[in-house]
Amino acid sequence: MRRRILWAGLAALVGAAVVVRLLYQPPEDAHERTHAEEAQAQAAIESLAQLPLQQQLRELERYLDLQSPIAVRTAAVEAIARIDAPKARALLREALRDFASPVRTRVAEMATRQPREDALELLIDCLADHDTEARQTAINALQQIRDRRAVGALIALLRDDPNEQTQQMAMGALRAITGQPFYARYTDPPDKRRQARQAWLRWWATAQGQFVALQPKPIHPAHTQDAPDLTLRTLEGEPIALRRPPKPLLLNFWGTWCGGCQQELPHLIALHQRYGDRVQVVGVAFDEPDGEQGLRKFCAEKGIRYPQAMGDERLRNAFDLHGVPQTVLIDAQGRIRFWWVGARDLGTLERALKLLQE
Secondary structure, three states, rough: OOHHHHHHHHHHHHHHHHHHHHOOOOOOOOOHHHHHHHHHHHHHHHHHHOHHHHHHHHHHHHHHHOOHHHHHHHHHHHHHHHOOHHHHHHHHHHHHOEEEEHHHHHHHHHHOOOOHHHHHHHHHOOOOOOOOOHHHHHHHHHHHHHHHHHHHHHHHHHHHHOHHHHHHHHHHHHHHHHOOOOOOOOOOOHHHHHHHHHHHHHHHHHHHHHHHOOOOOOOOOOOEEEEEOOEEOOOOOOOOEOOOOOEEEEEEEOOOOOHHHHHHHHHHHHHHHHHHHOOEEEEEOOOOOOHHHHHHHHHHHOOOOOOOOOOHHHHHOOOOOOOOOOEEEEEEOOEEEEEEOOOOHHHHHHHHHHHHHH
């Protein structure tokens, strides 16, 4: 009898557990939902290849809309670049107006899928992008296609772009295209690299008449999106309304534990020192192992003087952040004008700020 009672009690407990499990709905994870939506959209983009060409292009243009996540817009660029049609090339140029760096960089990465003449023109235009990553991606592609009409634009970049890696890559592309011997390794002393750069500029002064030079026609980000309607609070208690900033606002999403974040810190510090009267730089730190006190200590040790805030799920979800560093430049009207994924240099940030003020 006692055994029957025990078994009956156990059955009742199991039954109750099953009912609770069926009725309980765990809270929805916003990141999982976003990832699922992105994966679904990317799968849909891949399936478009089965449709008639014009229908493909109409659907892909829809995926380029700013309401689509950045990853989806980037996937749309890949699909568009595989289509040889005037409409596809027009969409690629339109994608260069996207405020998100991965979208524009993917245009440069995929440009060589287009006919040679169109690819060349598109890549030379990408050399004038404000973003160093887009410029360097275009240099790599131009080195592959080796067209002499790119030499003038590469020389101009070598002359005018202060980024040493960009200069080094431009010299490599010039050497591959022209066969000239001027070169220095990136690991060589600065003087040797400067000598190689000057040798290219001297050569061009006498050789440029032998080349038909295509000039970049810059295509700058023009599409904007309202910033999330949120208010940040810095460690010092200052509220910052993202849609009503007192001046342009540069949000750097980062972490003291992140190698790429530390790589770009000197550039952010320099931007704050030079342009602090024109743009408010704010660091938003995520997943800090030692919390607010650890963040304060790190900033003091590294000489970071611009304001800091602690990141939270509200911000992570509002900006759909899947990693750091990422940086967003919001204008004084509360619109997102630039969004960079990955570390950026001072030149990129300066050029963006100049475009913002034009």
